[in-house]
Amino acid sequence: MRLTPPAAPAPAAPVLLPGRDCSLCPRLAGFRAIQRAAHADWFNAPVPAFGDPQAWLLVVGLAPGLRGANRTGRPFTGDYAGELLYATLARFALAQGRYQARADDQLVLCGVRITNAVRCVPPQNRPEPAEIAACRQFLAAEIAASPGLRAFVALGAIAHDAVLAALGLRRAAFRFGHGAVHTLPDGRLLADSYHCSRLNTNTGRLTAAMFEAVFAALLERLAVEPGRPMRNLHGTVAPS
């Protein structure tokens, strides 16, 4: 289905970004300092969002992986989760180029941005509630700076809750469920998926087909609802 051309978005709000040495989360700042001492050539800082500044879709993950985004400086880059995520985006023509697990691989996202609920790497991939709350301001700023956003994909329950909190919405009204697509009060859509981590794929909790189905369902919903400008590389949402 061919879509109407995107309308000119309203002016974006200035993006609030954490400083490289953000210390709002003392535990994470301490962990970051340890990694800087051990791996001086790694990024080791709050990982900024990546993708299309005119995005209609925001993919939200949990937090940088130690040897993934924390090392490379780009969300979902350098570990298994990125292989599945970027392959899936390419499958729907939402990414152009070849993902090579490096921040300088020239991969381009079309209509999509990717970020995390928590921007600094947490020990054992487990951010604490206070850290998620502290970093919420940066997720909210990312959303406010993208007035063309029409949908979110939340990778995991923590990302789901973080998106709702950033939008000022109550969790109880929108329960996380893999494959669910929620219509938010402002008409935007929130699609839920289990996180595309190696753990989830190794255990069979999430398969590549299940992950693709989340994006297919979201694109289908968006395509049939009028007045939702969106684009991929072809200006269409045909997923095959």
Ligand code: SF4
């Ligand atoms: S997780 Fe977010 S709020 Fe916490 S130290 Fe990092 S950038 Fe700052």
